[in-house]
Structure formats: structure tokens, C-alpha cells
Amino acid sequence: MKRPKRLLYQTNKGAYAFMFIFIACLVAYTSFVLKSMQVDHMISAVSLINIVMLLAAFLTAEEIKVYNRKFQFVPLLYAAIMTYQLLNIPTGVAGGDLIIAKISAILAVVSAFAASGLSYFRNRIRAKVIAENNIGKSQLTK
């Protein structure tokens, strides 16, 4: 990175963008899975899990954007959930819907990893800049 000091003032746009790709993929996965699923008790479980995940992913994206270190590994949790969903696609989803659901889930996992990795990488550089320049908390708060 040419100007590491810019991380003190600019938001983590990269990780934020990856989190939004994750959200988009999750929406695609959910809609294609629900489209072909048999109507039983599982449909409500899948719906609820994914709706909660959408909200959580959005909140995480907002925290990652402002370099909140506590949230830098949270996308890995979403990646794990999506991996589980990828390996356990409900019965009844088949054909084109299955392919799109799988591609969406894979992309979501990759995006979550990328968001977490980028967040970790930038947080580390930012922390280094703060330590090197002896920058007080008051200068970083809005």
C-alpha cells in the first residue's frame, strides 16, 4: 500500500464491497433454494436462517467498513454457515436451480473469506500506522 496513512481517514471500501457481494449471493441462494423446496417444516427454517444471516451480514459490513477489529473474523462464521448450506442443499432443489444455488453459495463463501482477509490485512496496517504516529483515540473519533 502506497499511502498507509489514508486508512486513518478512508473507510474499508474493499471489505465492505465483498460483504455486499456476500449478501447478494445469499439472496440469490435463498430465493433459488426456496423456489424448488418441498413445502414442509424445513422451508421455514431455511427462510429464517437466511433472513437472520442477511441482517447480520449487513451489520457486520457496517462495522467492517469503519475498521472494527472485533468484527474482522465474523465473515468466516458466515462462510462456515454457507459451506454447511452448500453441502446440505435441501431435497427437491434440482436442475438449473441447484446449479445457481451452488454457484451462489460458493461465491458467498469466497466473498466472506475475502472480506475477512481484507479486513484483517487493513486493520493490521492501520494499527501499525496508529502506533507509529502515536495517534490518539480523539483524532480517530467522529
Add this chain to the structure above:
Amino acid sequence: MANLRFEHIKKVYPNGVEAVVDFNMEIYDREFIVLVGPSGCGKSTVLRMVAGLEKITAGNLEIDGVRVNDKPPVDRDIAMIFQDYALYGNMTVYENMGFSLTVRKRPCDEIHDKVIAVSEIVKLDNELNRLPRNLSGGQRQRVALGRSIVRNAKVFLMDEPLSNLDAKLRAQTRREIILLHNRIKPTIIYVTHDQVEAMTMATRIVVMNNGVIQQIGTPYEVYRRPANMFVAGFIGCPAMNFLKGQIVEDRFVSGAFAIKLTPTEIQRVSGRQTVIIGIRPEHLLVSANPDVALLKRKISGKINYSELLGANATLRFCLNQTEIVAQVENSEYRNSGETVDLYVSLENVHFFDPETEALIEVIS
């Protein structure tokens, strides 16, 4: 930076109000032009026409030789600073300052370099992560200023940018704008109704009234040789005193008040019976031991109102039913009801034509 040329610019609003009438002038590169005048005189309309926010009814406006009448604001390369700052409340100082570059999709490193450099100029380098609501009025105005500088615009337009600040902060921010102009020398057009701002900041002042240019000149010219009674009365604080009277032989007579004129002044008003003289309050002098010459230029009056302003004091009294204001040193302060003798500094008296209200020039 840029040259601007206004050729017979006219603005008529749809309701028929003629806001600007035949505005002609040229603004040169790196000038600090101040448009000054009372509310509703058309100064902000001129600024908004330059910015492209108002359509020009007639005439030509050129920036660097290119006619821009029909160009949209975005293509004019102009930065405007408003009275209410117009900052984005949800963005930090850094984001506000870099916003114009962000929307142009400039690289992050370039934005960073420019914002950091400008923040040092406007002394906001320690406040870059703050939101506008957590800044003082002066700091907010500096953010608006910095945002314009980051853009590196051809012309800076400022529409009464200091009006929202308290007196102390206004003086400080005024000084900062002057220093900024000295440092980066942009072309600035500044609108104000405050003549102190005009006098202290401008390289040239444009005095306007009712949409018409009254005078264009340096602050010194405008103060020393006002083109007419409007300019004379508008520039200077307290305002100039005017007395209407007759020329009788070598004297100016106004009721009980008379002053002896010098040969130069007599030549100046020759052929006229009635003139108006203008005397600035600071040119009414107090003297403990007046000589014969001073005694012939004496004004006496009973003070009906006086103000002690610190270093100076103003004394107000009536002469021929006209209120006269004198600005004297604080040691000469008098209370209301006391009588004061003042002497006119004749070399600083202005003569005006009662019909046209124009300055009667010295005949060379």
C-alpha cells in the same frame, strides 16, 4: 485560475424584477474581487450567474475567453462557498473535502494526498475524522473552503461566507481567507454586505446598488474618492456626513454653519450655487488650541448621543436638522448634553452635485 469578462450582463426575473442592469467589468487572474452593496442590490445574483445557478437574460459572460452563458454549472470549473457551508452532515471532514474528487472517481491515493495537503493549509489536519456537527462555525467554513481548494477550480465564488459567524470568529476567518489568497492566489469573487470585509479583503471593490455598478476601484480609491453619494455613504463606518448648502463667495454656508474654502476647493465648485459636502466622521477633529485657519472651519453642537467604543468614541449632534456623527479618540469622549467644538479637515471634504449626487471632481 482565470480571467472573467462581464459584457452588458442583465438579469430579469420572470416576475419582471430587474436584478442586474448592464453589468460590465473584467476580473483578472488572481484578483480578489468583493461585490458589496445593500441587501437586494443584485450582488448575489451576479455570483449565481457566474456559477450557472441563474440564467443570464442578456449579455456575455466569458471565463478565460470562452463564453459560458449556456454552459451548465458542472462544466464551468467553479467552486462556490455558501453562507450556510453546505457540508454533508453524514461525512467526516476528510470525506467532505475529498468528495469532489471521489465523485470524479480519482484514485484513493491522489484524493488522500490532496486532502492532506489542503487540510494543512486550512489548519484542519487534526480534525479530519470529525463530523461537521462537532466543529465550530469557523472550522466548518474552513472545511467548505478546503473542499473548494481541493477541486483546484478556476474561480472561487463566496456568498457571504462569514455571515453566520460571531464577530471574533468572523475577524479570524477573514484573516485566514486573506492569508489563503496570498498563499495560493486564486481568483475570488466574494459577496458581502459588510463594508469592513470589503475594505480589508479586496484587491478591487465593486459597489452595487439597485442592480447597477456604482463604482469599481481599490479599497483606497473607493474610500478616498467615492464616485457618488451612495458609495460615500455606504463605505466607511460610521457613514459619511452630508450637508447641503450654498457657495457664497469663498465660503460654504449651510444655515448657521459656514466654512472657508481653499482656492482649490473654490475652483472645484466654481459655477455652482448649491452643493452637498461630505465629511467623514473621522475627519471632524477636536483641537485644544485651534489656530485661525481651524477656527474658520468650526462646527459646534450639543451632543444628543455618544458611544464609547474602546479606542474611539462617536459623538452625534444635530446641525440644521441633520445628524452629524464625529469619530474622536476616547480621550475626547463627551457625555450627552455637553457641547462640543469640532473642526473640519478640509483636505478630506468631498463635494457632490445635489442633482446627480455624483462627486465633483478636482479640475486639473
